[in-house]
Amino acid sequence: MTERAAGRFITLEGGEGAGKSTQIARLRAWLERRAHRVITTREPGGSPGAEMIRKLLVEGPVERWDGTTEALLHFAARREHLRSTVWPALERGDWVVSDRFADSTLAYQGYGHGIEPAILEQLYKVAVGDFQPDLTIILDLPIETGLKRAAERRGAETRYENLPLEFHARVREGFLEIAKRAPKRCVVIDATGDVEAITRRIADVVTDRLGA
Secondary structure, X not given: OOOOOOOOEEEEEEOOOOOHHHHHHHHHHHHHHOOOOEEEEEOOOOOHHHHHHHHHHHOOOHHHOOHHHHHHHHHHHHHHHHHHHHHHHHHHOOEEXXXXXXXXXXXXXXXXOOOOXXXXXXXXXXXOOOOOOXXXXXXXXXXXXXXXXXXXXXXXXXXXXXXXXXXXXXXXXXXXXXXXHOOOOEEEEEOOOOHHHHHHHHHHHHXXXXXX
16 A cells, blocks of 8 residues: 555444444544545445455354454455555545454454464455554443344344354453553443443544544
């Protein structure tokens, strides 16, 4: 990726049912009221090729892939997403808000499935290079609450939701550990509260960290 203009890359992370989609839509509207050009996207997915890989990952039986295969698929989709969507937008000066990025791979495939962090780091270098988000917001809530919320909007994409409760506990622990290790980039926000309160908190964080 070449040196970019004034665009910023914000990622929202968290377990199942954390409310990322709702808050991303609200964050986009808030940024647009401040005259920013904004695109919203998601991982896995966010470009035609990456969306094809997404179906392989989020639909079907739990036992379809092991953790290593999942990680490889996620980084293949990520490379295509960055190349086709994220990097061109940032070079135009747009703000990009993504529902998940590489922290989800570390949390789900690393902490959840037990893939060695060194393997994921190598895959990151190959697929992403030195690029990273300007800001990562982690929406945190109890596992049972999140899975209940996720079940209420249940569609075809239930493969990860159907994994054992112990898996989701490791994922939550992973996200919190990621935030501890990267405090300059990551902010944890309690996602159990009122939607409006969470929206205001996110706006405060974006203003404080990125001067939106």
